[in-house]
Amino acid sequence: MKRIFLTGASRGIGLAIAKALTGHGHEVWATSRDPARIPQLLRLHPARLDLSDPTSIDEGFNTALAEAGHFDVLINNAGGGHFGPAESLSPEIISDQFQVLVFGHIRLMQLALAAMRPRGEGLIINVSSLAGRLPVPFMAAYNAAKAAMASFTMSIQLELLDSNVRIIDLQPADICTPFNDAVIKSKDYDRRYEANLAKTWDAVERNIRDAPKPDLVARRVCELIDQTNPPPRITVGDGFQTKIAPLIFRFLPQRVRIWGLRRYYGI
Numbered sequence: 001m002k003r004i005f006l007t008g009a010s011r012g013i014g015l016a017i018a019k020a021l022t023g024h025g026h027e028v029w030a031t032s033r034d035p036a037r038i039p040q041l042l043r044l045h046p047a048r049l050d051l052s053d054p055t056s057i058d059e060g061f062n063t064a065l066a067e068a069g070h071f072d073v074l075i076n077n078a079g080g081g082h083f084g085p086a087e088s089l090s091p092e093i094i095s096d097q098f099q100v101l102v103f104g105h106i107r108l109m110q111l112a113l114a115a116m117r118p119r120g121e122g123l124i125i126n127v128s129s130l131a132g133r134l135p136v137p138f139m140a141a142y143n144a145a146k147a148a149m150a151s152f153t154m155s156i157q158l159e160l161l162d163s164n165v166r167i168i169d170l171q172p173a174d175i176c177t178p179f180n181d182a183v184i185k186s187k188d189y190d191r192r193y194e195a196n197l198a199k200t201w202d203a204v205e206r207n208i209r210d211a212p213k214p215d216l217v218a219r220r221v222c223e224l225i226d227q228t229n230p231p232p233r234i235t236v237g238d239g240f241q242t243k244i245a246p247l248i249f250r251f252l253p254q255r256v257r258i259w260g261l262r263r264y265y266g267i
């Protein structure tokens with residue numbers, strides 16, 4: 001049995017992970033901005049945590065740690081997106097995305113590492129996104145934040161030489177969750193973007209609707225937790241998005257990548 005701190009467990013990927021982990025007998029401290037949204041399940045302990053508020057991050061983690069005694073695993077999963085033309089993104093929107101998807105995740109990783117160090121072992125799974133490598137049009141701040149988190153994760157993987165704390169960058173492709181329902185859309189932008197915004201949103205909605213269910217990610221997380229030497233980075237999703245597209249993408253010149261992604265989103 002492992003003690004696990006999991007953010008963003010009220011729905012989507014986090015909820016599927018919470019159900020799978022508690023089903024496997026693990027004790028899970030599961031967060032939401034409103035803990036009443038966390039279902040009442042055996043071995044599931046609701047916790048309040050808002051990634052946009054640094055105080056709430058420290059309080060949420062430390063309160064749960066005091067209850068749990070220690071954590072074997074941190075799963076940095078919570079997050080949300082913004083949709084709108086990069087040209088007119090306000091500094092507040094960009095900073096909000098980075099607070100939630102980068103600074104909040106980094107703070108939790110540091111808190112977890114500090115608590116795992118004395119025990120000499122632990123596992124941290126940072127849920128970034130394939131969008132950090134294959135960006136989605138009109139989600140520039142989200143794409144950039146996910147790329148930043150992937151880079152930070154790789155940097156810390158380089159540095160953690162004398163430790164049995166493992167860190168994994170888990171990059172989902174499209175997964176069928178209510179993610180798009182919570183996406184905040186820009187209202188103030190140049191109306192010349194209107195047609196391409198609509199085409200891209202259609203593609204984004206279709207992709208997520210037709211995508212694998214979040215249980216796929218949950219199953220992968222359960223496997224990772226049992227591995228002594230887990231891979232530093234994994235992608236989870238359908239075969240085309242996780243295997244074929246990144247492979248082709250790697251060998252293409254940038255001009256062709258941009259052409260291909262525009263075609264993929266119909267713009």
Ligand SMILES: NC(=O)c1ccc[n+]([C@@H]2O[C@H](COP(=O)([O-])OP(=O)(O)OC[C@H]3O[C@@H](n4cnc5c(N)ncnc54)[C@H](OP(=O)(O)O)[C@@H]3O)[C@@H](O)[C@H]2O)c1
Binds near residue numbers: 013014078128180
């Ligand atoms: N679905 C996909 O296709 C996909 C693809 C690649 C990567 N991802 C990543 O996977 C993770 C989970 O996404 P999902 O698809 O499961 O999304 P989701 O269904 O919208 O769930 C998001 C979770 O994050 C929590 N959350 C959102 N904003 C938060 C904040 N400011 N502070 C604390 N918690 C917050 C939500 O909890 P409350 O609202 O209850 O607080 C919710 O439990 C995200 O990091 C996302 O970027 C998703």
